[in-house]
Amino acid sequence: MIEVQNLQKIYNVKRRQSFFKSYKESIEAVKDISMKIEAGQIVGLLGINGAGKTTTIKMLTTLIEPTSGTYSFDGINAIENPSFVKNKINMIAGGERMIYWRLTAYENLWYYGQLYGIDNNTLKNRIESLLQMVGLEDKANLPVETFSKGMKQRLQIARGMINDPKYIFLDEPTIGLDAVVTKELHDEIRKLSKVREKGILLTSHYLAEVEELCDYIYLVNKGELVVEGTKKDLTEYVYNRKQYCFSVQGMDENIIMRLHNYLISLDIDVEIVQQDDRAIITSKFELSSALAQFAIKENLIIKELYEIEPSLEQAVIKLSQQICREAESIA
Numbered sequence: 263m264i265e266v267q268n269l270q271k272i273y274n275v276k277r278r279q280s281f282f283k284s285y286k287e288s289i290e291a292v293k294d295i296s297m298k299i300e301a302g303q304i305v306g307l308l309g310i311n312g313a314g315k316t317t318t319i320k321m322l323t324t325l326i327e328p329t330s331g332t333y334s335f336d337g338i339n340a341i342e343n344p345s346f347v348k349n350k351i352n353m354i355a356g357g358e359r360m361i362y363w364r365l366t367a368y369e370n371l372w373y374y375g376q377l378y379g380i381d382n383n384t385l386k387n388r389i390e391s392l393l394q395m396v397g398l399e400d401k402a403n404l405p406v407e408t409f410s411k412g413m414k415q416r417l418q419i420a421r422g423m424i425n426d427p428k429y430i431f432l433d434e435p436t437i438g439l440d441a442v443v444t445k446e447l448h449d450e451i452r453k454l455s456k457v458r459e460k461g462i463l464l465t466s467h468y469l470a471e472v473e474e475l476c477d478y479i480y481l482v483n484k485g486e487l488v489v490e491g492t493k494k495d496l497t498e499y500v501y502n503r504k505q506y507c508f509s510v511q512g513m514d515e516n517i518i519m520r521l522h523n524y525l526i527s528l529d530i531d532v533e534i535v536q537q538d539d540r541a542i543i544t545s546k547f548e549l550s551s552a553l554a555q556f557a558i559k560e561n562l563i564i565k566e567l568y569e570i571e572p573s574l575e576q577a578v579i580k581l582s583q584q585i586c587r588e589a590e591s592i593a
């Protein structure tokens with residue numbers, strides 16, 4: 263498990279005011295971030311541009327040192343043991359960064375493998391199995407410049423696996439990728455976590471991406487965690503309510519009215535909207551059993567009864583509006 267505690271990063275920058283004068287400025291890119299990433303889990307760090315996502319990933323991959331805070335990989339302090347960490351992690355970039363066009367797929371992987379000091383025999387076998395894993399075994403000896411975007415992306419995945427990492431980081435992996443390659447990459451990311459048990463931390467400002475892939479989400483804003491949880495937790499945090507879809511045979515306004523009265527008689531506050539032959543019911547309460555009981559009492563045949571998974575997109579929009587309002591009320 264990766265455990266991150268109260269990570270903070272202040273960048274000290276020198277700004278030039280005029281030809282002769284410059285002044286120092288401190289930018290607190292990450293204020294206070296704590297998180298956990300377990301093997302087999304895809305964790306999302308979600309936030310708008312400038313939220314501090316890249317800075318967080320740079321600290322976790324030991325590219326930059328935190329100003330304060332700690333993080334450990336499988337119980338080993340990462341700041342004191344950077345070389346231990348480097349062997350446990352890798353990054354997968356989206357698109358065409360970090361691969362050499364003139365080199366073949368095999369040569370690219372050989373180059374990166376050498377950087378990790380992997381012995382020649384192990385490396386040879388590993389490259390073969392990785393090329394097979396990403397379906398490039400026939401293309402091993404072709405220069406990357408002849409590859410399609412999708413093939414380059416698959417090579418990126420092989421490159422990110424060259425040191426057999428336990429944890430993989432992806433910083434905005436699908437920026438600039440078309441829909442087809444994005445979908446391929448999403449499928450590969452899912453496989454890395456669910457089949458190969460990798461712990462994955464993925465940053466994104468695309469809600470849909472995080473919503474689709476991540477088992478657990480940290481929403482960050484201005485270097486701080488706003489809320490964390492599963493997609494469902496986050497939405498409930500925002501709405502503090504549940505939504506059900508309920509439909510019975512012969513559903514009409516009359517039944518909806520009786521349903522409304524029944525729930526009110528149970529002291530359950532609800533809002534019901536009719537959509538064709540369905541009732542969309544919103545409430546703070548858990549309603550599954552009350553709705554089933556209503557159907558039994560009224561001798562109605564249930565066609566549909568389920569809790570609607572709220573959309574994270576709506577949740578995040580609402581959250582950022584809340585944050586803006588809070589900021590305004592302080593100002």
Ligand SMILES: Nc1ncnc2c1ncn2[C@@H]1O[C@H](COP(=O)(O)OP(=O)(O)O)[C@@H](O)[C@H]1O
Nearest residue numbers: 273275289291310311312313314315316317318
């Ligand atoms: N090397 C740097 N020097 C100074 N400021 C930086 C540097 N990198 C990022 N920042 C600032 O830190 C904040 C967070 O940036 P970043 O971590 O890149 O956010 P994100 O990846 O979520 O868009 C921004 O205000 C950005 O301008």
Ligand SMILES: [Mg+2]
Nearest residue numbers: 315316317434
């Ligand atoms: Mg970034």
